[in-house]
Amino acid sequence: MFRLRPPLEFAPTRAELAGVVGRLLGDGWRLALVAGHEDVPDHPGAPDGFRIVYAFLRPGGCQGRGERAEVTVAVPRDDAWFPSVAALSYPAGRFEREVRDLFGVPVRDHPQPYRLVRHGNWPAGHYPLRSDADPAPAFTGNDPFPFLEVEGEGVYEIPVGPIHAGLIEPGHFRFTVVGESILQLRFRLWFMHRGIEGLFRGRTPDEGVALAERISGDTAVGHALAYVQAVEDASGVVVGERALLVRALLLELERLYNHVGDLGAIVNDVGYGIAKNHCDALKEELLRHNRRVTGHRLLRGGVLVGGARLLAEPDVGLVADVARRADEVARVALAHPIVANRVVDQAILPAAAARSYGTLGYVARASGVAVDARAEHPAIDLGPAFTVVTEDAGDVRARFEVRRREIEVSARLVADLAGRVAGASSEPPIPARPVAGAGLGVVEGWRGTIVHRVELDAAGRVSRLKAVDPSFFNWPAIGVALTDTIVPDFPLCNKSFNLSYAGNDL
Amino acid sequence: MNAAVLAVLAAQVVVALALTPLLIGVMRQVRTRLEGRAGPGVWQPWRDTVKLLAKEPLRAAGSSWVLWLAPAALVVSSVMVVALIPLIATPALPLLPADLFVVVSVLLVGTVALALLGLESGTAFGGMGSSRHMMIAALVEPTVLIAVYALSIPAATSSLGTIIASRLTDVTAVMTPAGLLAIVALFVVVLAECGRLPVDNPATHLELTMVHEAMILESGGRDLAWLELGSWLRLTALLGLVVNLAAPWGIATEPTPAGLAVGVAAFSVKLLAAGAGIAAAEVFLAKLRLFRVPELLAGSFVLAFLAVTASYLVA
Numbered sequence: 001m002f003r004l005r006p007p008l009e010f011a012p013t014r015a016e017l018a019g020v021v022g023r024l025l026g027d028g029w030r031l032a033l034v035a036g037h038e039d040v041p042d043h044p045g046a047p048d049g050f051r052i053v054y055a056f057l058r059p060g061g062c063q064g065r066g067e068r069a070e071v072t073v074a075v076p077r078d079d080a081w082f083p084s085v086a087a088l089s090y091p092a093g094r095f096e097r098e099v100r101d102l103f104g105v106p107v108r109d110h111p112q113p114y115r116l117v118r119h120g121n122w123p124a125g126h127y128p129l130r131s132d133a134d135p136a137p138a139f140t141g142n143d144p145f146p147f148l149e150v151e152g153e154g155v156y157e158i159p160v161g162p163i164h165a166g167l168i169e170p171g172h173f174r175f176t177v178v179g180e181s182i183l184q185l186r187f188r189l190w191f192m193h194r195g196i197e198g199l200f201r202g203r204t205p206d207e208g209v210a211l212a213e214r215i216s217g218d219t220a221v222g223h224a225l226a227y228v229q230a231v232e233d234a235s236g237v238v239v240g241e242r243a244l245l246v247r248a249l250l251l252e253l254e255r256l257y258n259h260v261g262d263l264g265a266i267v268n269d270v271g272y273g274i275a276k277n278h279c280d281a282l283k284e285e286l287l288r289h290n291r292r293v294t295g296h297r298l299l300r301g302g303v304l305v306g307g308a309r310l311l312a313e314p315d316v317g318l319v320a321d322v323a324r325r326a327d328e329v330a331r332v333a334l335a336h337p338i339v340a341n342r343v344v345d346q347a348i349l350p351a352a353a354a355r356s357y358g359t360l361g362y363v364a365r366a367s368g369v370a371v372d373a374r375a376e377h378p379a380i381d382l383g384p385a386f387t388v389v390t391e392d393a394g395d396v397r398a399r400f401e402v403r404r405r406e407i408e409v410s411a412r413l414v415a416d417l418a419g420r421v422a423g424a425s426s427e428p429p430i431p432a433r434p435v436a437g438a439g440l441g442v443v444e445g446w447r448g449t450i451v452h453r454v455e456l457d458a459a460g461r462v463s464r465l466k467a468v469d470p471s472f473f474n475w476p477a478i479g480v481a482l483t484d485t486i487v488p489d490f491p492l493c494n495k496s497f498n499l500s501y502a503g504n505d506l
Numbered sequence: 507m508n509a510a511v512l513a514v515l516a517a518q519v520v521v522a523l524a525l526t527p528l529l530i531g532v533m534r535q536v537r538t539r540l541e542g543r544a545g546p547g548v549w550q551p552w553r554d555t556v557k558l559l560a561k562e563p564l565r566a567a568g569s570s571w572v573l574w575l576a577p578a579a580l581v582v583s584s585v586m587v588v589a590l591i592p593l594i595a596t597p598a599l600p601l602l603p604a605d606l607f608v609v610v611s612v613l614l615v616g617t618v619a620l621a622l623l624g625l626e627s628g629t630a631f632g633g634m635g636s637s638r639h640m641m642i643a644a645l646v647e648p649t650v651l652i653a654v655y656a657l658s659i660p661a662a663t664s665s666l667g668t669i670i671a672s673r674l675t676d677v678t679a680v681m682t683p684a685g686l687l688a689i690v691a692l693f694v695v696v697l698a699e700c701g702r703l704p705v706d707n708p709a710t711h712l713e714l715t716m717v718h719e720a721m722i723l724e725s726g727g728r729d730l731a732w733l734e735l736g737s738w739l740r741l742t743a744l745l746g747l748v749v750n751l752a753a754p755w756g757i758a759t760e761p762t763p764a765g766l767a768v769g770v771a772a773f774s775v776k777l778l779a780a781g782a783g784i785a786a787a788e789v790f791l792a793k794l795r796l797f798r799v800p801e802l803l804a805g806s807f808v809l810a811f812l813a814v815t816a817s818y819l820v821a
Contacts, residue, residue, distance in 0.1 A: 156633075158630035158634065158714070159630060164713070165711045165712070165723075166712070180796060180797070269710075269712060269715070270793050271703055271704070271707040271709075271791070272791075272792040273541060273709065273789075274540070277541045277542050277543060336792060338704060338792040338793070338794060339792045341798070342793075342794075486795075486797065488714055488715045489795070490714050491712040491714055
């Protein structure tokens with residue numbers, strides 16, 4: 001199979017898996033994703049059974065472009081199980097549950113062997129990514145989904161969602177509370193499970209781009225870019241410099257409009273509505289600018305397999321002006337004594353927890369963990385305009401501040417990249433070659449590092465796509481940050497994380 | 507005399523009912539405009555109320571008579587409060603005086619009705635809202651009593667009409683330290699009682715942060731219309747009391763048609779101006795952490811207490 005950037009590859013047996021994974025994690029590798037695969041033989045002698053692929057990333061490597069490693073475990077169909085490595089890595093445990101729920105391959109010795117993706121109404125024995133799965137089963141199941149119950153004097157539960165009072169994605173939260181103090185938060189996601197990964201199957205690489213843009217609506221560029229990078233890695237397409245520059249530019253434009261919107265949304269949750277109105281107006285300017293640049297307010301259509309497209313030159317002056325005004329609004333908001341009192345020391349995520357949960361993006365950087373794929377796995381050198389922004393406090397203010405400062409960095413990058421794009425000669429997009437292969441795409445989306453792993457069949461069509469939004473890693477960290485928090489402060493904490501439901505549920 | 511006083515009370519109710527949705531509309535529109543948005547106009551609460559009144563209420567299966575009694579109790583208590591508090595004229599019925607303690611007790615009926623409604627809805631939000639509401643109410647009621655008590659000392663009566671009338675005749679009484687302290691204390695607790703910033707955010711959609719809204723989350727149709735109207739009337743009544751204590755000018759002391767006309771006009775202007783002022787201030791405020799609300803209310807209680815002390819020292 002073809003690889004543009006060949007990773008270190010390991011193929012341990014099931015018994016050896018934990019040893020290999022443990023060694024990699026000890027050597028500074030980070031688990032990026034775990035993807036299940038089902039190989040159905042189309043000719044005699046072809047592989048039959050399941051494969052579990054563990055992809056790892058590490059900074060450094062050749063020219064500082066980052067290193068990749070893949071561990072593949074074969075699981076025979078007639079003895080289908082795989083061992084858990086949840087004891088070594090918390091996110092691995094969640095990935096394993098996802099694989100089990102989607103492929104029906106049992107996990108052995110899992111410390112939390114509960115359902116993750118599966119909802120109680122899925123019919124028994126329905127595993128949607130299996131080749132023989134019914135594409136539209138009747139929802140006849142009625143399994144309970146028990147939450148850990150806490151008993152004691154004055155303990156009560158608050159169930160919230162999945163339908164909320166505002167325009168929010170669906171998720172069910174179960175608070176166990178004494179008075180106003182949160183004892184425990186458990187949540188149930190995957191209400192937004194649309195079977196996106198299954199929908200990729202059989203598409204040509206070009207047809208997959210529009211789908212990738214819709215994995216999470218606010219991360220159109222991030223997911224599309226991770227997808228096309230994976231496809232290019234799998235089919236051996238080397239993209240020209242201008243396309244790389246345009247892609248980096250689009251990624252920053254996406255970061256800008258989302259961060260500006262978030263600044264307003266966070267302070268709106270403490271009732272400081274005027275800051276939200278200002279930020280919404282600024283965000284609207286950016287959305288209209290997006291439309292001029294790519295033809296779509298959410299920047300859809302800018303990223304292509306083997307290339308990138310701009311309809312118009314970005315207005316560097318407008319972006320810089322919006323960034324400056326957003327910075328001013330953010331400073332005014334944080335200078336407000338009541339706002340400051342609400343966000344400082346609120347919902348602290350300690351650095352140790354941020355690391356052990358494998359958090360990504362601004363959530364990790366606000367806790368002092370400097371993970372950023374733009375620095376660790378760069379597609380192009382961003383030059384001196386780029387710095388990784390970190391804060392140490394890990395509270396709501398830190399997550400707010402990381403966004404504020406990243407807006408400044410992104411505006412600088414937009415100005416720099418726009419100049420470099422103008423100087424680069426344009427080239428037509430290079431189509432993916434119809435070869436079988438596997439590839440990995442790593443992109444720093446605005447929420448954090450997005451990783452896609454794609455496999456192409458002999459006809460060059462997508463046979464398997466595994467997408468991981470940073471939200472998948474960050475969701476469990478909310479529970480940690482809520483220690484010592486009171487119920488009415490949860491929405492503020494949640495907004496400071498602002499995780500994607502769609503990107504997590506797929 | 508009694509017939510004239512009854513006419514005054516009826517006029518107060520009519521004026522309050524007519525003015526209340528407009529007050530809310532003005533407050534929302536002022537805030538909207540100051541935040542740079544267009545807004546639906548000052549008549550939107552009127553339109554909403556009329557719309558909701560025409561809709562049938564839906565009540566959960568298994569819910570009890572509390573769900574229909576509570577809105578009625580709230581509205582009746584609020585109507586009684588606007589009738590009793592001297593809004594446009596000071597004369598009072600001899601058997602049913604606008605007594606400070608009577609007014610606070612009637613207010614409490616509405617408070618309890620709302621809390622019971624929140625509990626009856628059977629959701630965790632309702633119970634949560636009720637518990638927060640009662641916490642705030644427990645801190646608000648003593649401050650209201652003490653603040654008005656401070657103002658009643660110079661007048662030597664607990665009848666609100668007489669207090670306001672005496673402040674009208676003696677302008678210097680309005681500007682005493684005790685009077686100012688009491689008015690400020692009263693103003694803070696009115697904000698808390700009526701669910702305004704920085705205690706509660708009336709514009710939020712976040713269920714977990716709500717106080718007042720959490721209790722009425724499960725109500726709809728006519729029930730919701732009465733609950734909203736009842737709560738808004740409390741704002742009219744309490745804010746009306748504060749503005750009439752702070753600036754009694756224009757209020758009618760005799761139930762004559764001309765006096766009442768002046769009273770209605772003066773009250774409308776004072777109330778809407780105060781509402782617009784609160785809305786403008788809210789633009790610059792954020793919501794306090796829930797556990798800091800008691801500190802704010804304790805502060806206002808201290809002000810009220812100082813006012814009482816100052817009244818005795820002066821008197």
